Amino acid sequence: MNNTVFFLALLMETILVSNVVLAQFLGICPFLGVSRKLDSAIGMGVAVIFVLLLATAVTWPIYTYLLYPKFAYLQTLVFILVIAALVQLVEIFLARFVPALYKSLGIYLPLITTNCAVLGVTINCIDFEYNFVTSLVYAFGIGVGFLLAMVLFAGVRSRIDESGIPQSFRGMPITLIAASIVSMAFMGFSGIATGIFGISI
Secondary structure, three states, rough: OOOOHHHHHHHHHHHOOOOOOOOOOOOOHHHHHHHOHHHHHHHHHHHHHHHHHHHHHHHHHHHHHHHOOOOOHHHHHHHHHHHHHHHHHHHHHHHHOOOOHHHHHHOOOOOHOHHHHHHHHHHHHHHHOOOOHHHHHHHHHHHHHHHHHHHHHHHHHHHHHHOOOHHHHOOOOHHHHHHHHHHHHHHHOOHHHHHHOOOOO
């Protein structure tokens, strides 16, 4: 199989079909917490893409060359420590060079450490037995899918804020209802990678 075709199919699958937020329901906390404003949503999405790529690039060789097979049971612990360290570096970088974005993200930036999407991607790369390059493509696709979900939902929430929502539905109830509708809309992408590229991921 042509690697380029496989990578394109993998990207389409991870961004649209198996969207990390809307299909896998990982990373819900920052999705609901930071998607109120478009600039914060974009900033969080880009930060997650960066952390995903960096975490995958670091954890894959650690597991492959250091942990496997004798210390494979330490996988989750080591991955969490690596992700925490990388998020701390991102936080220091943003605080120094992009203070406006750092302030707008607030408490949700350190929450990338506990974002199950980041840990889930690093573990999936091992479980799916992807090689290093495929793991990076997979992580990038998941990150772009997260960014897409954040941006789309920021637009939805801006419309919600302008609408006359009944008092009992205001706040989190209408937010969760809107998120479920967006999630159902993404189900329409099911099978698109197979239809276009003729391969199943």
